Every structure is written in structure tokens, then in C-alpha cells.
Amino acid sequence: MKLGYFFKISLFFFPDMVLLVYLYFLFRSENLLRAPLFIAVFLPVFLLLVVQASILYLLSDRLYFRKLRDIGEVIKEYKKGRFFASAKAMEGRDELSQLFNELAIMGKHMDDIVSTQKNEIDQLREMYNNVVFSITSYFLVLGEKNDIVFANDSFCNKFQYDRDEIYGKRIDEVFVFLTGRILESVGQVKVEGGTTILEKTHLLSRNRISVIADIKFSRIDQRGASQIIMVIDDITSRCRKDYQISLISQISESIQRDSEIDTVLYTILTGVTSGSGLGFNRAMLLLVDGSSKALAGKMAVGPDSLDEAIEIWSNLPSGRLNVLSQLKERGEQPRKGLNLLRKVLTAHFPLDEGNLLVMAMRGVENIHVLDAARDERVDQELRDFADVNEFVVVPLVAGNKTIGVIMADNKFNQMPIGNDSIELLSIFAFQASLSIESYNNLSLMKKEMEKLTDRQEAIVESEKLAAVGRIASHIAHEIRNPLVTVGGYARRVAQLSRGGIKKEEMIYSAAQVILKESERLEKVLSNVMDFTRPAPYIREFNSVNDVIHDTVDLLRNLFQERRLEIRLNLMEDVPLVKSDFNQMKQVMLNLLQNAIDITQGGGAIEIATCVKEKRVQIAVRDTGPGIRPDDLDKLFEPFFTTKVTGVGLGLAIVKKIITDHGGDIIASNRPEGGAEFLISLELP
Numbered sequence: 313m314k315l316g317y318f319f320k321i322s323l324f325f326f327p328d329m330v331l332l333v334y335l336y337f338l339f340r341s342e343n344l345l346r347a348p349l350f351i352a353v354f355l356p357v358f359l360l361l362v363v364q365a366s367i368l369y370l371l372s373d374r375l376y377f378r379k380l381r382d383i384g385e386v387i388k389e390y391k392k393g394r395f396f397a398s399a400k401a402m403e404g405r406d407e408l409s410q411l412f413n414e415l416a417i418m419g420k421h422m423d424d425i426v427s428t429q430k431n432e433i434d435q436l437r438e439m440y441n442n443v444v445f446s447i448t449s450y451f452l453v454l455g456e457k458n459d460i461v462f463a464n465d466s467f468c469n470k471f472q473y474d475r476d477e478i479y480g481k482r483i484d485e486v487f488v489f490l491t492g493r494i495l496e497s498v499g500q501v502k503v504e505g506g507t508t509i510l511e512k513t514h515l516l517s518r519n520r521i522s523v524i525a526d527i528k529f530s531r532i533d534q535r536g537a538s539q540i541i542m543v544i545d546d547i548t549s550r551c552r553k554d555y556q557i558s559l560i561s562q563i564s565e566s567i568q569r570d571s572e573i574d575t576v577l578y579t580i581l582t583g584v585t586s587g588s589g590l591g592f593n594r595a596m597l598l599l600v601d602g603s604s605k606a607l608a609g610k611m612a613v614g615p616d617s618l619d620e621a622i623e624i625w626s627n628l629p630s631g632r633l634n635v636l637s638q639l640k641e642r643g644e645q646p647r648k649g650l651n652l653l654r655k656v657l658t659a660h661f662p663l664d665e666g667n668l669l670v671m672a673m674r675g676v677e678n679i680h681v682l683d684a685a686r687d688e689r690v691d692q693e694l695r696d697f698a699d700v701n702e703f704v705v706v707p708l709v710a711g712n713k714t715i716g717v718i719m720a721d722n723k724f725n726q727m728p729i730g731n732d733s734i735e736l737l738s739i740f741a742f743q744a745s746l747s748i749e750s751y752n753n754l755s756l757m758k759k760e761m762e763k764l765t766d767r768q769e770a771i772v773e774s775e776k777l778a779a780v781g782r783i784a785s786h787i788a789h790e791i792r793n794p795l796v797t798v799g800g801y802a803r804r805v806a807q808l809s810r811g812g813i814k815k816e817e818m819i820y821s822a823a824q825v826i827l828k829e830s831e832r833l834e835k836v837l838s839n840v841m842d843f844t845r846p847a848p849y850i851r852e853f854n855s856v857n858d859v860i861h862d863t864v865d866l867l868r869n870l871f872q873e874r875r876l877e878i879r880l881n882l883m884e885d886v887p888l889v890k891s892d893f894n895q896m897k898q899v900m901l902n903l904l905q906n907a908i909d910i911t912q913g914g915g916a917i918e919i920a921t922c923v924k925e926k927r928v929q930i931a932v933r934d935t936g937p938g939i940r941p942d943d944l945d946k947l948f949e950p951f952f953t954t955k956v957t958g959v960g961l962g963l964a965i966v967k968k969i970i971t972d973h974g975g976d977i978i979a980s981n982r983p984e985g986g987a988e989f990l991i992s993l994e995l996p
């Protein structure tokens with residue numbers, strides 16, 4: 313029997329024991345212990361008491377204690393949240409059995425409720441997990457110390473972390489760059505609650521892939537502790553598309569604006585390497601150099617070392633990346649990748665050698681080298697130049713001309729080059745080739761223009777010289793003839809006078825010839841002087857009708873002499889024109905002189921004025937033979953004449969005066985015969 317049972321049974325006959333002990337000590341004091349009566353009474357009583365106590369105990373244990381114990385067990389289970397019903401109902405009609413059975417029924421109900429709730433919770437949890445794990449957004453939950461307590465699969469995949477490994481890491485250990493801005497937003501949401509968004513933020517994965525994302529921070533409060541949820545929306549591809557579209561326009565803008573090809577090439581390669589562009593680590597551009605028959609390095613963009621790369625990537629500005637603004641900054645901050653640039657600028661691959669770059673260009677194909685060390689197409693020189701195992705070469709083709717290649721790689725993040733990137737690069741290369749070609753055409757055009765201007769200036773110069781020569785020879789010719797005559801007749805006059813013979817008639821006629829020829833000489837000289845050094849204009853408001861009346865008055869005798877009719881069809885109140893009166897008279901004089909020269913006796917000369925299309929028009933018409941069609945476009949050239957004694961400056965002077973007045977003059981043949989000179993002058 314266990315000690316516990318013994319103890320419990322002893323409790324049942326504890327009062328009897330007390331009585332027995334009292335009797336024992338009583339009999340002892342009376343020395344009756346050894347009396348046979350005592351032994352005969354005391355021991356059987358003692359044994360009887362023990363038996364009674366045991367029976368009592370066993371009965372009460374069966375009736376009460378066991379049931380109480382079972383009830384206690386059930387309650388204990390309930391406390392632990394286990395409400396499963398007991399295997400069988402407790403027998404007996406006593407209160408304890410009933411209580412036990414009631415408890416069991418209640419437990420069954422509770423168990424039903426709890427298990428349905430548990431099912432629901434499990435379902436909810438599964439749904440939640442499915443949602444959180446499968447959403448394409450990256451999802452992080454931060455604990456009190458900005459440590460990551462949850463990250464979904466998308467995040468782990470993109471940012472290259474194992475789930476177990478990332479849990480417990482602090483956010484600033486995961487995003488080494490831009491930690492300032494992220495921590496600031498986390499801090500703000502922690503204090504103020506609500507939601508904060510960091511737009512177009514550049515993040516870098518563990519394998520250094522640039523990710524542009526909108527990050528949403530929100531706070532959730534759970535059991536007194538607050539956690540931060542970060543939902544990271546990857547907008548890289550959208551940004552890239554936007555950027556690629558804007559890049560093309562930026563490049564063409566650069567071509568039009570920048571006079572240096574370097575700036576254009578730099579703009580192109582920045583597009584290949586920037587995070588929001590094509591995202592390559594490095595890009596190099598080599599163009600065909602016609603003179604050395606080689607592919608020569610022209611430009612390179614990309615860091616020189618991993619440190620530089622990290623610095624560039626971590627400083628990528630948020631918002632739309634603008635190549636132009638980067639270029640503007642170029643002067644202010646020292647450029648990265650100078651060693652690369654230096655190396656590329658000295659690169660030289662002869663076109664007649666079977667180099668891989670030349671192959672890509674000649675075959676107009678993209679070449680993707682996966683393992684330069686083992687690829688037979690890559691020679692040692694190119695291996696050294698590339699300095700990386702995987703790279704891609706795309707040809708630059710403009711029209712049907714290959715002009716060079718772009719070479720790109722991911723030297724620093726070692727990211728494999730995907731086919732989509734190559735495809736994108738070749739589309740970009742196509743645009744770049746057109747840009748380079750149009751830049752070249754533009755600069756060629758500029759050079760041609762310069763040459764043309766130089767040539768034009770030379771022509772003008774030689775034309776001037778030729779004109780001076782023509783003038784000189786014309787004047788020499790014009791002056792020589794009358795001079796010979798003048799000289800001859802002067803000698804004759806001298807001889808006649810010396811002989812003392814008064815042959816007045818002869819002297820007179822010789823002097824007349826001298827006079828006439830001298831007048832002709834004067835006319836030649838004054839015409840030339842008028843043309844080359846015209847008097848300064850004095851412009852006032854004059855009526856063209858007044859000019860015409862004055863000139864006609866001057867020539868009236870001549871008209872009569874030549875039997876020519878003069879008809880004036882002048883507009884009344886013709887508007888005044890701002891002009892030099894005397895110069896305009898010169899114009900009319902020259903035109904009328906020509907008309908008189910050419911019109912046969914009996915003919916008529918008409919002068920008409922009118923206003924047409926807000927201009928004052930003066931027409932001089934004659935009934936002469938008209939102008940030879942071939943001569944129509946030569947009339948106004950200086951020294952063009954069909955007359956034996958003409959200088960050919962009359963109409964040239966007319967044209968000069970009229971254009972100086974802002975007007976114009978047209979010569980034509982009239983349908984009814986004769987010529988017409990039509991002057992039109994602007995009204996103020």
C-alpha cells in the first residue's frame with residue numbers, strides 16, 4: 313500500500329487513535345497493561361478500528377474522491393483549452409456524477425465551437441499566407457528595432473536572401489544604400505502613424521541589380537507593440553520604358569544643341585548604363601575610322617572599380633533620371649571611370665583582322681560572349697580589352713552603312729546578360745547609329761556650308777574685280793574714241809590757226825566736233841560717277857506726278873524735234889511717296905531718254921500713274937520695237953547696251969535708285985507692241 317493511502321486511512325481513524333492512546337496511558341498509569349482483560353479488549357478494538365477506517369476510506373474513495381479527481385482532471389484539461397468529451401459517462405445518480413456528465417456535455421459543445429473556429433483560423437491563415445507570399449509586390453514587416461520579422465517570397469527572390477537568413481536583420485543592413493531616406497520614413501511612420509510613400513527610389517539587390525520602386529510604409533499596432541509594413545512596388549520596367557522613350561529625344565536634342573560629338577556619344581552611353589536606362593554596368597563605343605581602317609574607341613561610360621560602382625549606384629537620383637542634367641553636372645564633379653575611358657580611347661582594332669568586334673559589325677549581328685576565356689572567337693587582345701568573361705557586342709548600323717559597335721557588360725554586379733537586354737540594346741544601338749549618322753551629316757553639312765560661303769565670298773570678290781575690269785575697259789574704250797577724235801581735231805585746229813589762213817568755217821566745224829566729243833566724255837564720266845558714287849538721298853513726301861511734269865517739261869523740245877507724242881494719264885491726287893525728288897527725276901529722265909532713243913518719229917510715249925495693291929505705280933510705255941526677249945534679263949546690268957554710243961548705265965542707275973527707295977521695276981513687252989517699264993513704290 314502506498315504511503316499516501318496509509319496516511320489517508322490513518323486520517324479516518326485519527327479520533328479513535330487519540331482515544332486509544334489516551335486509554336493506553338490511562339491503563340499504564342494503573343499498571344493494567346499486562347492484564348489479560350486489557351489485551352483481550354484493547355487489541356480487538358484496535359484491529360476493528362483499523363478495518364473500519366480502511367472500509368470507510370475505500371468506500372468514500374469509490375463514492376467521492378475518484379469522481380472529484382476525475383472532475384478535477386477534466387477541469388484541468390479545459391483550462392488547457394482541450395474540450396474533447398470524456399470517453400464514457402460517469403455512472404451513478406449522485407450529484408458528482410451528474411456534474412461530471414454535465415461538464416462532459418459542455419466540453420463537447422466547447423470542443424465543437426473551438427474546432428470550427430480553429431478551422432476558420434487555419435483557413436484564414438492559409439489565405440493570408442497565400443496573399444502575402446504570392447503578391448508580386450515585395451513585402452517586409454519590421455519589428456520594434458527595425459529588424460525584419462517577415463519577408464515574402466517575391467522580396468527574397470528579387471533581393472537574393474534566404475528567408476531564414478533575412479529574419480532578424482536590420483533594415484539598414486539589407487538596404488545598404490539610401491538607408492537615410494528609408495530610416496527617416498520608418499521613423500516618421502512610427503511616430504505619426506498613417507502611411508508614407510517614398511516614390512521612385514533606387515534600391516540595390518544583394519547581387520547589385522538596380523531596382524526602382526515606390527515604397528509604402530504603414531504602421532500596425534499589435535498587443536502594445538508596433539510594427540512597420542513596407543510594401544515595395546517594383547516600377548523598374550515602367551520607368552525604363554518611359555526613360556528609353558525620353559532618352560531618344562534627349563539624344564536628338566543633344567545632337568542639335570551640342571557642337572561636340574563627345575557630348576552626343578556620352579549621352580548615348582549614359583543611356584546604356586543608367587539604372588533607369590538599359591542598366592548595363594559598362595558601355596564602350598567604337599567607331600570605324602576611315603583613315604586608319606580600324607575600329608577605334610571613341611567613348612566609354614562605367615565605373616572603374618566596385619567601390620566606384622557602388623558609389624554611382626547609391627547616388628542615383630530619385631525621380632526621372634535626366635541625362636542632360638547629368639551632363640550639365642559633368643563639369644562640376646570629377647567623372648568616374650576615367651581609366652576605362654582612357655583604355656577605350658586608345659583601343660584600335662584593324663578592320664582587316666578577324667576580330668570579334670569587326671565580325672559583329674561586318675555580319676551586322678549581335679554577339680553574346682558567355683565565357684571569354686574559353687570562347688575561340690575572342691582573341692587575347694580582346695580578352696584583355698574586355699577584362700570580363702561575359703559581354704555583348706551590337707553593331708551600329710545607319711541605313712546600309714555600318715559605322716561601329718557598342719560593347720556592354722555587367723562587370724561589377726556579374727548579372728547574367730539576358731536576351732531581352734540584348735534585344736533592347738540593339739534597338740537602342742539602331743537609334744544611336746541614326747543619331748551619330750545625322751550628327752556626322754550635320755557636321756558635314758556645316759563644313760560644306762562653310763566651304764560654300766568661302767567660295768561665294770571668293771566669287772563675289774572675283775566678280776567685283778571682273779566688274780572693275782569691265783568698267784575700266786569700257787571707260788577706256790568709251791574715252792579713247794572721243795579722245796582720238798578730240799586730239800585729231802585739236803591738231804587740225806592748231807594747224808589751221810598756225811597757217812594764218814582764215815578758214816573759219818573749217819575751224820568752227822572742227823571745234824564743234826571737239827565740243828560734241830567732250831560732251832560725250834562728260835556724259836560717260838558723270839554716268840559712271842552717278843552709278844559708283846551716288847549723291848546722298850534727300851527724302852521728302854513728293855508727288856510722282858510732279859516729278860513726271862518736271863521731267864517732261866525738260867524734254868519737251870526733244871519730243872517736238874523727234875515728232876513724238878507724249879501722253880500723260882496721271883492719277884488725280886496720287887498719294888505722296890517719301891522719295892528724293894531729283895533722283896526720281898533722274899529715273900524718269902533715263903527711262904524717257906531710252907524711249908525717245910528707240911521710238912520712231914510719229915510714235916507716242918505714254919506715262920501713267922495709279923495706285924494698285926497699296927503701291928504707287930508709274931508706267932512708261934512706248935511704241936518702239938520693244939525689247940529683244942534675250943535681253944530682258946540683262947537690261948538692268950551695268951554697261952549693258954545695244955546702242956553704238958550708249959554707255960549702258962541708264963537702266964542700272966534707274967534700278968539702283970528704285971531699289972534704294974524700297975520699290976521695284978519690271979521691264980516687259982506690250983502685246984500691242986513697244987516696251988513698258990513699270991515702277992512700283994511703297995506707300996508709307
Ligand SMILES: Nc1ncnc2c1ncn2[C@@H]1O[C@H](COP(=O)(O)OP(=O)(O)OP(=O)(O)O)[C@@H](O)[C@H]1O
Binds near residue numbers: 961
Ligand atoms: N524703251 C526701250 N525699248 C527697247 N529697248 C530698250 C528700251 N530701253 C532700254 N532698252 C534697251 O536696254 C539697253 C540698256 O539701256 P540703258 O539705258 O541702260 O543703256 P543705254 O541707253 O544703252 O545707254 P545709256 O547709258 O546712255 O543710257 C539699251 O541699250 C536698249 O537696248
Ligand SMILES: [Mg+2]
Binds near residue numbers: 902906958962963
Ligand atoms: Mg539709256
